[in-house]
Amino acid sequence: MIIVMKAGATKKEKDEVLKRIRELGYTPHVIHGTTRDVIGAIGDERGKLVLQTIEPMHGVESVVPILQPYKLASKEVMKESSIIRISDSVSIGGSKIVVMAGPCSVESEKQIIESAEAVKKAGADMLRGGAFKPRTSPYSFQGLEEEGLKLLAKAREITGLPFVTEVINPETADLVAEYADMLQIGARNSQNFALLKKVGQLRKPVLLKRGMAMTIQELLMSAEYILSEGNQSVILCERGIRTFETATRNTLDLAAVPVLRSKTHLPVVIDPSHATGNHHYVASMSLAAVAAGADGLIIEVHPDPEHASSDGPQSLKPAKFADLMEKMRRVAAAVDKTI
Numbered sequence: 205m206i207i208v209m210k211a212g213a214t215k216k217e218k219d220e221v222l223k224r225i226r227e228l229g230y231t232p233h234v235i236h237g238t239t240r241d242v243i244g245a246i247g248d249e250r251g252k253l254v255l256q257t258i259e260p261m262h263g264v265e266s267v268v269p270i271l272q273p274y275k276l277a278s279k280e281v282m283k284e285s286s287i288i289r290i291s292d293s294v295s296i297g298g299s300k301i302v303v304m305a306g307p308c309s310v311e312s313e314k315q316i317i318e319s320a321e322a323v324k325k326a327g328a329d330m331l332r333g334g335a336f337k338p339r340t341s342p343y344s345f346q347g348l349e350e351e352g353l354k355l356l357a358k359a360r361e362i363t364g365l366p367f368v369t370e371v372i373n374p375e376t377a378d379l380v381a382e383y384a385d386m387l388q389i390g391a392r393n394s395q396n397f398a399l400l401k402k403v404g405q406l407r408k409p410v411l412l413k414r415g416m417a418m419t420i421q422e423l424l425m426s427a428e429y430i431l432s433e434g435n436q437s438v439i440l441c442e443r444g445i446r447t448f449e450t451a452t453r454n455t456l457d458l459a460a461v462p463v464l465r466s467k468t469h470l471p472v473v474i475d476p477s478h479a480t481g482n483h484h485y486v487a488s489m490s491l492a493a494v495a496a497g498a499d500g501l502i503i504e505v506h507p508d509p510e511h512a513s514s515d516g517p518q519s520l521k522p523a524k525f526a527d528l529m530e531k532m533r534r535v536a537a538a539v540d541k542t543i
């Protein structure tokens with residue numbers, strides 16, 4: 205249920221409503237709108253009609269059921285798009301498209317700093333790089349782990365770029381959160397409910413990737429796991445889904461951008477690198493993502509992709525990335541955005 209407060213409701217009235225929600229056995233989540241607050245009352249769906257008794261309380265305008273199975277992620281709870289703050293200088297969800305770029309994995313100090321400097325020079329807003337890598341094969345490079353996090357922090361110190369890096373299990377989530385500006389939940393983990401709950405308890409923004417065989421509704425239900433734990437900073441990422449097509453690594457579902465826009469207030473990012481698996485296709489899909497209205501992009505860039513420890517074939521060289529940034533700026537202007 206959503207409790208819509210009146211525009212002029214006082215703090216005391218709101219506190220009374222929060223207290224009543226708790227007494228009824230539900231958890232309140234306050235969402236601050238531009239003109240009024242709404243309170244999501246989350247809990248057992250079966251007894252939710254009892255929440256209607258809140259309607260006559262002072263300061264309450266209405267109590268309305270949320271029809272979708274995802275509640276806090278739903279557009280019903282908040283009509284305007286969420287703008288999620290990552291750092292003093294970076295927020296995702298406004299008219300500025302946020303570009304995150306860097307290698308698939310952190311490999312060495314030289315590699316990550318060279319990458320960070322190159323993507324910064326081209327105008328990227330954030331650095332990406334995996335320190336803990338979830339690999340399909342146990343024999344593939346698994347990442348530098350904490351050493352990788354330290355190197356990412358060093359790259360941030362040098363360039364000023366905040367970074368996003370993957371968290372692969374609940375046990376190492378606190379460690380990753382100590383270093384990272386944004387936590388990435390990878391495609392292979394996007395229905396790892398224990399991990400989703402864990403990052404929901406942390407106070408760091410989360411980039412939630414869509415699983416390879418996940419419907420849009422399932423993606424929103426995974427976002428709901430994070431939101432319902434109290435972390436309201438969730439950004440969704442479409443990174444290609446598995447279909448019968450083998451010409452690309454995955455199939456980029458670009459329609460996910462307008463579909464998600466119609467269902468959720470959460471920002472949507474596109475990953476054209478994992479979606480295509482081939483550096484030749486990354487630029488076209490990046491431009492298309494900007495045109496489709498994506499709030500951000502996450503793009504793999506490597507100074508020496510031929511020798512990359514992971515995902516070299518889909519990584520752009522810095523010069524190609526700089527060229528792409530220039531083109532994306534022109535497409536962004538056509539859809540009233542900036543990069």
Ligand code: PEP
Nearest residue numbers: 308390391392413443478
């Ligand atoms: C990555 O970003 O390097 C990655 C592993 O992505 P995904 O989870 O989308 O495969």
Ligand code: MN
Nearest residue numbers: 308504514515
């Ligand atoms: Mn990768």
